[in-house]
Amino acid sequence: MATTHVAAQEAEASVEPQQVVNDLSIQVATVNGSGSQTANMVLLRAIFQMGIPVSGKNLFPSNIAGLPTWFTIRASKQGYIARRKEVDFLVAMNPETADEDVRDIRPGSAVVYDERLNLNRLRKDLVFYPVPFDQLVAPVCPDAKLRKLVRNMIYDGVVAKLLGVEMEEIHKALQKQFRKKAKAAELNWNAAKAGYEFAEKKLPKADRFYLTRMDATRGKIIIDGNAAAALGAMFAGVTVVTWYPITPSSSLCETLIEYMKRYRIDPETKKATFAIVQAEDELAAIGMVLGAGWAGARAMTSTSGPGISLMSEFVGLGYYAEIPGVIFDIQRVGPSTGLPTRTSQGDVLSTAFLSHGDTRHPMLFPASVEECFSMAIAAFDLAEELQTPVFVMSDLDLGMNNWMADPFAYPEKPIARGKVLSKEDLERLGAFERYRDVDGDGVGYRTLPGTDHPAAGYFTRGSGHNAKAIYSERPHDYTDNMDRLARKFETARLRVPAPDIREAAGREVGIIAYGTSHWAVVEALDQLRQEHELDISYCRLRAFPFNEVVRDFVRRHRRVYVVDQNRDAQMCQLLRLDMDAQDVKKLRSILHYNGLPLDARSVTDSIVAQEEER
Amino acid sequence: MATTHVAAQEAEASVEPQQVVNDLSIQVATVNGSGSQTANMVLLRAIFQMGIPVSGKNLFPSNIAGLPTWFTIRASKQGYIARRKEVDFLVAMNPETADEDVRDIRPGSAVVYDERLNLNRLRKDLVFYPVPFDQLVAPVCPDAKLRKLVRNMIYDGVVAKLLGVEMEEIHKALQKQFRKKAKAAELNWNAAKAGYEFAEKKLPKADRFYLTRMDATRGKIIIDGNAAAALGAMFAGVTVVTWYPITPSSSLCETLIEYMKRYRIDPETKKATFAIVQAEDELAAIGMVLGAGWAGARAMTSTSGPGISLMSEFVGLGYYAEIPGVIFDIQRVGPSTGLPTRTSQGDVLSTAFLSHGDTRHPMLFPASVEECFSMAIAAFDLAEELQTPVFVMSDLDLGMNNWMADPFAYPEKPIARGKVLSKEDLERLGAFERYRDVDGDGVGYRTLPGTDHPAAGYFTRGSGHNAKAIYSERPHDYTDNMDRLARKFETARLRVPAPDIREAAGREVGIIAYGTSHWAVVEALDQLRQEHELDISYCRLRAFPFNEVVRDFVRRHRRVYVVDQNRDAQMCQLLRLDMDAQDVKKLRSILHYNGLPLDARSVTDSIVAQEEER
Amino acid sequence: MASTATSPAPPRKVNRIGLEIHAYKGNRSTLCAGCGHNAISERIIEAFYELGIEPYRVAKLSGIGCSSKSPAYFLGTSCGFNAVHGRMPSIATGTMLANRTLLALGVSGDGDTASIGIGQFVHLMRRNLPVIYIIEDNGVYGLTKGQFSATADIGSKLKTGVVNDLPPIDTCALAIQLGATYVARSFSGDKRQLLALLEGAIAHHGTSMLDVISPCVTFNDHEGSTKSYSYVKDHDEPLADISFVPFFQDITVDYAPGTATEITLHDGSRVILKKLGEDYDPTNKVEALRVLTQAHDKGEVVTGLFYVDTKRESFLDLLNVVDEPLATLPESRVRPPKTALDEIMEDLK
Amino acid sequence: MASTATSPAPPRKVNRIGLEIHAYKGNRSTLCAGCGHNAISERIIEAFYELGIEPYRVAKLSGIGCSSKSPAYFLGTSCGFNAVHGRMPSIATGTMLANRTLLALGVSGDGDTASIGIGQFVHLMRRNLPVIYIIEDNGVYGLTKGQFSATADIGSKLKTGVVNDLPPIDTCALAIQLGATYVARSFSGDKRQLLALLEGAIAHHGTSMLDVISPCVTFNDHEGSTKSYSYVKDHDEPLADISFVPFFQDITVDYAPGTATEITLHDGSRVILKKLGEDYDPTNKVEALRVLTQAHDKGEVVTGLFYVDTKRESFLDLLNVVDEPLATLPESRVRPPKTALDEIMEDLK
Ligand SMILES: Cc1ncc(C[n+]2csc(CCOP(=O)(O)OP(=O)(O)O)c2C)c(N)n1
Ligand SMILES: Cc1ncc(C[n+]2csc(CCOP(=O)(O)OP(=O)(O)O)c2C)c(N)n1
Ligand code: SF4
Numbered sequence A, B: 001m002a003t004t005h006v007a008a009q010e011a012e013a014s015v016e017p018q019q020v021v022n023d024l025s026i027q028v029a030t031v032n033g034s035g036s037q038t039a040n041m042v043l044l045r046a047i048f049q050m051g052i053p054v055s056g057k058n059l060f061p062s063n064i065a066g067l068p069t070w071f072t073i074r075a076s077k078q079g080y081i082a083r084r085k086e087v088d089f090l091v092a093m094n095p096e097t098a099d100e101d102v103r104d105i106r107p108g109s110a111v112v113y114d115e116r117l118n119l120n121r122l123r124k125d126l127v128f129y130p131v132p133f134d135q136l137v138a139p140v141c142p143d144a145k146l147r148k149l150v151r152n153m154i155y156d157g158v159v160a161k162l163l164g165v166e167m168e169e170i171h172k173a174l175q176k177q178f179r180k181k182a183k184a185a186e187l188n189w190n191a192a193k194a195g196y197e198f199a200e201k202k203l204p205k206a207d208r209f210y211l212t213r214m215d216a217t218r219g220k221i222i223i224d225g226n227a228a229a230a231l232g233a234m235f236a237g238v239t240v241v242t243w244y245p246i247t248p249s250s251s252l253c254e255t256l257i258e259y260m261k262r263y264r265i266d267p268e269t270k271k272a273t274f275a276i277v278q279a280e281d282e283l284a285a286i287g288m289v290l291g292a293g294w295a296g297a298r299a300m301t302s303t304s305g306p307g308i309s310l311m312s313e314f315v316g317l318g319y320y321a322e323i324p325g326v327i328f329d330i331q332r333v334g335p336s337t338g339l340p341t342r343t344s345q346g347d348v349l350s351t352a353f354l355s356h357g358d359t360r361h362p363m364l365f366p367a368s369v370e371e372c373f374s375m376a377i378a379a380f381d382l383a384e385e386l387q388t389p390v391f392v393m394s395d396l397d398l399g400m401n402n403w404m405a406d407p408f409a410y411p412e413k414p415i416a417r418g419k420v421l422s423k424e425d426l427e428r429l430g431a432f433e434r435y436r437d438v439d440g441d442g443v444g445y446r447t448l449p450g451t452d453h454p455a456a457g458y459f460t461r462g463s464g465h466n467a468k469a470i471y472s473e474r475p476h477d478y479t480d481n482m483d484r485l486a487r488k489f490e491t492a493r494l495r496v497p498a499p500d501i502r503e504a505a506g507r508e509v510g511i512i513a514y515g516t517s518h519w520a521v522v523e524a525l526d527q528l529r530q531e532h533e534l535d536i537s538y539c540r541l542r543a544f545p546f547n548e549v550v551r552d553f554v555r556r557h558r559r560v561y562v563v564d565q566n567r568d569a570q571m572c573q574l575l576r577l578d579m580d581a582q583d584v585k586k587l588r589s590i591l592h593y594n595g596l597p598l599d600a601r602s603v604t605d606s607i608v609a610q611e612e613e614r
Numbered sequence C, D: 001m002a003s004t005a006t007s008p009a010p011p012r013k014v015n016r017i018g019l020e021i022h023a024y025k026g027n028r029s030t031l032c033a034g035c036g037h038n039a040i041s042e043r044i045i046e047a048f049y050e051l052g053i054e055p056y057r058v059a060k061l062s063g064i065g066c067s068s069k070s071p072a073y074f075l076g077t078s079c080g081f082n083a084v085h086g087r088m089p090s091i092a093t094g095t096m097l098a099n100r101t102l103l104a105l106g107v108s109g110d111g112d113t114a115s116i117g118i119g120q121f122v123h124l125m126r127r128n129l130p131v132i133y134i135i136e137d138n139g140v141y142g143l144t145k146g147q148f149s150a151t152a153d154i155g156s157k158l159k160t161g162v163v164n165d166l167p168p169i170d171t172c173a174l175a176i177q178l179g180a181t182y183v184a185r186s187f188s189g190d191k192r193q194l195l196a197l198l199e200g201a202i203a204h205h206g207t208s209m210l211d212v213i214s215p216c217v218t219f220n221d222h223e224g225s226t227k228s229y230s231y232v233k234d235h236d237e238p239l240a241d242i243s244f245v246p247f248f249q250d251i252t253v254d255y256a257p258g259t260a261t262e263i264t265l266h267d268g269s270r271v272i273l274k275k276l277g278e279d280y281d282p283t284n285k286v287e288a289l290r291v292l293t294q295a296h297d298k299g300e301v302v303t304g305l306f307y308v309d310t311k312r313e314s315f316l317d318l319l320n321v322v323d324e325p326l327a328t329l330p331e332s333r334v335r336p337p338k339t340a341l342d343e344i345m346e347d348l349k
């Protein structure tokens, strides 16, 4: 049980005797379906409530119960919330993976484990804390069936004692977690206490990791990206929602249902100011979105890669027939029988050009839960202003993990519904031409079915029409229309959210990233500055098509690293297509595609290696 | 009826008094469903039989009967078979478009028309030949119901007389067209003769266009690309064919059915050595192909853009699960309610990256009917050797129009079925690992279901497996697999057909084209040389991914024009992604996207303009 | 004789909302002369005219095919959406979700519905969404030149000689089994029956599914097919003659009392069935399926209103959406106030 | 006492082709303990063992879902293909086209079949392709954590409180109507009935569709759902008890003579139905639909073999393909000779 210092296997992993405060990763290894989620959330929340920045990442299998799952909590006084590769504190609850889990961690780390697993036989360079879970759980949980569940709360107590998490915060977090279920809260609290007391008596502190109160989370919230996007959609005034269940997207619509039932029921009639439909599949889901968008609703669907593929034909129709709609793509590793519970940014390229023919689609790339909220709102405005399907490209890491954030700001701008002509407009104008580019921005005016004016009706189809929406196969009508659509995409370029740029002094090297890579990148930028004296500019893409600002960024740097969480450098490819030809050679790729969220060290190492190679 | 020479409106269209021999375009304007196809084919064939190179292009509407349709026959002593914009000889049978048809043609052209249309009132600078069709048809066709049909053959006779097409060849062509239907042949022959005789008596030659026998078509065949591809598939030994009707792809499988019924019935059992299934839709069609490919059949489907979009998810599975299959994409203008009867190369980019996740697919680009045949065969070999879906990217122009060609060469190489382990192999080896890269080319060995050996069975799914095909979610198994798939794509690069290169002396300017653009490009190269003294190198792409040879071509030229029949420069974009970064700036685009086949003049003009701008 | 005074125009014939029949027409048809689909378009024009429906209230939705083109040929001032192949049901669903005050008229073909579109068809029927779903059923793919669809009869032969050996899908039997609440079959040439069925469908509140045998004169007018004009003329076995009584008119239809089953529709209008030969009760699902299954097995075409259920709630009722169109609710009703966001944020702290 | 001589192993229990039951097992299941799907896997293992089918002849095909994962847990040495969601039928069709000597065993879920997959389901049934199609039917999407599928009962409630208000799709009624030739329903916990039905399905030549109620213990084991274990135990109303007599064994099943209907299957084996309470004739389609429609309307679960037709030709027969696997025909039989090409070229000149 004693710590044995051994010669470090790797230089940077060498064990130092100093205390490490508010800077560690806790990994809890369990099997899924064992109810450990509650214990993990309580631990995460308790640390958060102590004012320490945290993030939690759940690595779960594509099955319902019985397979290994890992939950990692990172506490970071610097506020880093990216995944960290290294584990400092392991809670080994899963006999099946315990040996490997123990083998993989750095020397000097600590291991809390079920004493029957005898893990301390495995290594000499770790701190081992054996816990007799069965013994502890029996007295606090008389109902044998529930013990499996309650065991988990015991490790919360043990970890709390060992790391210095305040038990009042555990208690508060438990209350929050269980809300009105007082009995369950009580049971779990007793278990946590039992763990705490055991550790107090039997587990002398032997590792160097500590958590102590600070004040860096005051006023902040914890939420996952899907819930944040759901809130965004609700405050965007969404009226028609269609979906088909798919991990990791389901929770977006499921959370939306909860919120809408609460906040979007007409107070007088008690009727819903929305319709949410679980469709029979993704083809139907997108079809309903287009039908609803055509008829004037703010319509959306949410899915993941397989659904995006199935929506291809319809999305192309949406592009050509110019119908608004918002599609959330919570990206995961492809294909369906791939790794559906692992994160990826693998749909970027195929979504940009989704569908046959000359099609291209605006995409927004939220990096944070705040942006899940604000970009959901922006996406609805864009879709209606541009009259085209708009994609919000989130991912499993953002969508399903819990993130710390500032509370979301209430939208300032009123809802922008684009160029829709009412009965009164038509009375004034006398007539309208659906596909005439009156304003030079490529966007025509539309009417909605049900508009009580004889000139309101028009016939919608793909590209086979002239400016008046009359059937036409004439070559010129076709090219005119296609050129207008191209013009509209140039309008999109100006309207989508601009990138977020942090300029370094030298302007020698730049980095471009998007979505969840952001968190690893900001940490890597610090590492590069501190460890390698490399000061690098950063351009965080927030949308496709790229604004001129992105081209300028590439223009004024010598080398630009593009970070992609996919194998094929998908965003880098899109940039290659869009940057000035002479700048293409500046682009280099940093790729990460093992299904785990990106970590800062991988980015740093890759840049350092490529800079040295140069 | 007399020719009036007026000042030419355009310089190059100035009317010269000399005879023009074996170099003209005949355009027949009719309504579809009026049975003019036969008359047009007979005329085309008759000219062909006179040894004059011809091509025929049918411009038809997306409807069954009653809308305008145009058939253009080009006869060219130089052997040019691309579409030519200019019409020299108009047969105006459609009252609805006649005025416009007459207005659009060049001064000095000739017009054969129904005298009741009074077209000669419209212009003074054309040669008009009025024909009293109703008067002529009655005596040769007593059955009034058939007269609408037979009228068409009258213009064949008139045109034959006026241009000098030999009536024996018309007769021979008629026989060929009607095969055993002697009565129909007879009726039509009488109509043609009536037209001929009328012209002989009443229409003195007043234009300058002539056709005379030459010897440039001996031994050649006439066939459309879909029939050629069908033959390729049959001689490739296809065993499972699934399809869903869609213009312009349907005739591929429909012709294949005809040929297979004739040549692929087992002589002893009278049973079929193939299965052809009309599926309920394209999702089912590709699913059946993958099921059959997995079980060891040479399987194919044929479709067009909307079908490709619907196949997205399954094609991604095919990529990851590594299942052979051949998909013919007879491209048309997108989307479905677009211009389904117009040609396009609009699916190139989306097909290259079809499906979510990191996917990419080999594509072959036939330019000719010969290549429809040979690339169909190559595609099956490639698909099985690479164990992946392979696309053959044809288009409406190639697939549905009639093309002159040399007879196809019987395949020299035996069928290549790739790395399949038999029962005997397994007995020798003892075991196998489905996804182990034994040969370093990224391609593993596979077994087929039904192989009588206990080690033969394995479980197929997407990317969630290790080298032994065992379920795995381990990050390393995933990246290993993805890296091997990337390696396999590098193998594809070496195995796909190499481009066809004709090098100019100067190596200053190059042109890259693919598919049906070829015919306009070769003619444009002559125009550029003759009219502008520009000697340009030509690289005809035959496949994606691009071989190193393509990169070399771009490397050694200063400016490279890429010809695309789509708005978004799709092939140019793929090249931009793949060329050396410093060469990207050499790429320029020539775009053509009005739904009509590309013509040489457009290419020439575009290059000249861009070269001057430089 | 020449007079400069213009004589008063003869009184125009108008419907109850003052519109002439012209207001219900569309573009000139580009379908083949004699195509059954054109006859159906004419009946649609009549039905909407007779019932006096404002054209702006109608949304015409279709998939792809000759049939799916036909919405361009009626109700020219209504909005229309010619979508993608086989997916009209989802477009119709979205449209009605966005604006429940619309009258959705979906037109599809047998290929569009029974082949590629059967999945969306099944689920639309199951939902009982308020929509009129017309299948213009010719047993072939007209627009792609005559391949068999999934409603082609066993043994029917294409002009190319190909014979169909798979049983046809009976869309009426399916619709009934799945939950549609107004299910009928008619023939494009049977003016009276089709008009009455259409008017009943317009008045019905829920999914109305009309399978209309509509011969393709170009590709399917040959012996052996029940969808050819001649076959239908000979074998048509009308199950029940129905006459529709719109609720805003006096009952003027003449029918033999005592042999009638009267059904009251959601809007108060009623459909009256005249019994023909047998006592057919269109509220009996089991019996409807029996009739259809037996006819199917015999290869017979039975026409009439097979099943109607006026009680089952429509999908929009189940969803409990507000009465106004969701599409045009003002911001105040679709964006919750700042206090709501504050409350939620507080809860997440 | 210690002996170096090894005592002879007890005689292994083997089936008619000399294989132990072990040869029919698969990987350890990763489904939830108590999941109905696991019980079905066990019956599949037994059925193939008892009939003595060589595992290499079986192709296991599935879509996506907990149910679709289960093929990994039986017949471990057979080839398997876990494809995409809702599209197992097309994969199965392709597989059988490629190699008609295989025995295709498709496993799907109710979401996989009745929601996203209903289109391919309909067309597979219509084709009567030789395949065993098992729906492991729990009324929910297990793998995505418990949303309703299209077979969920009206009124059943999710753990989240959401109530289903759409009628369930009856896959058996559909299959019968569409042309499947062996259609049955069972319950994962009814060992005897399920085994017998499976054995009958294996011996049947055509599409065998088995809808097996298979409770999801994690997401659907609650009151109000007919797919929960407790509900089924209480309401299960066996229509007929069937015992299977494989053709390679003596008839040893005990059943009351005089109350039996015997059906001879394509391969000569026979299924015997024991009448329970009423005189049920599984060759009568109309009656089958009546029973199912009435049960459906009453919300009852009826189990047994509803319909069997041993005469209808299978899709492969209709296609008239050679007896050998197309997949492995030698080049000489699939590439016509040069003379053929010459002839064709000549014709095109
Ligand atoms: C995804 C897709 N596949 C195929 C087609 C080609 N296509 C157009 S119409 C049609 C069939 C139409 O048949 P049906 O619905 O019966 O209509 P009909 O023309 O007979 O009235 C097909 C297959 C298409 N447009 N889209
Ligand atoms: C195209 C697509 N959409 C959604 C999903 C997500 N998904 C996986 S399994 C499943 C439902 C499975 O339900 P069911 O078929 O009833 O199987 P069960 O898990 O209940 O056995 C869904 C929706 C997917 N894999 N692919
Ligand atoms: S092809 Fe057939 S379905 Fe199409 S318009 Fe002509 S007759 Fe009608």
Ligand code: SF4
Residues within 6 Å of the ligand: A064, A065, D030, D031, D032, D034, D035, D036, D037, D066, D067, D138, D142, D143, D215, D216, D217, D218, D219
């Ligand atoms: S979630 Fe339900 S269906 Fe899935 S394995 Fe568990 S019990 Fe079975």
Ligand SMILES: [Mg+2]
Residues within 6 Å of the ligand: C065, C109, C110, C111, C136, C137, C138, C139, C140, C141, C142, C149
């Ligand atoms: Mg049809």
Ligand SMILES: [Mg+2]
Residues within 6 Å of the ligand: D065, D109, D110, D111, D136, D137, D138, D139, D140, D141, D142, D149
């Ligand atoms: Mg299920």
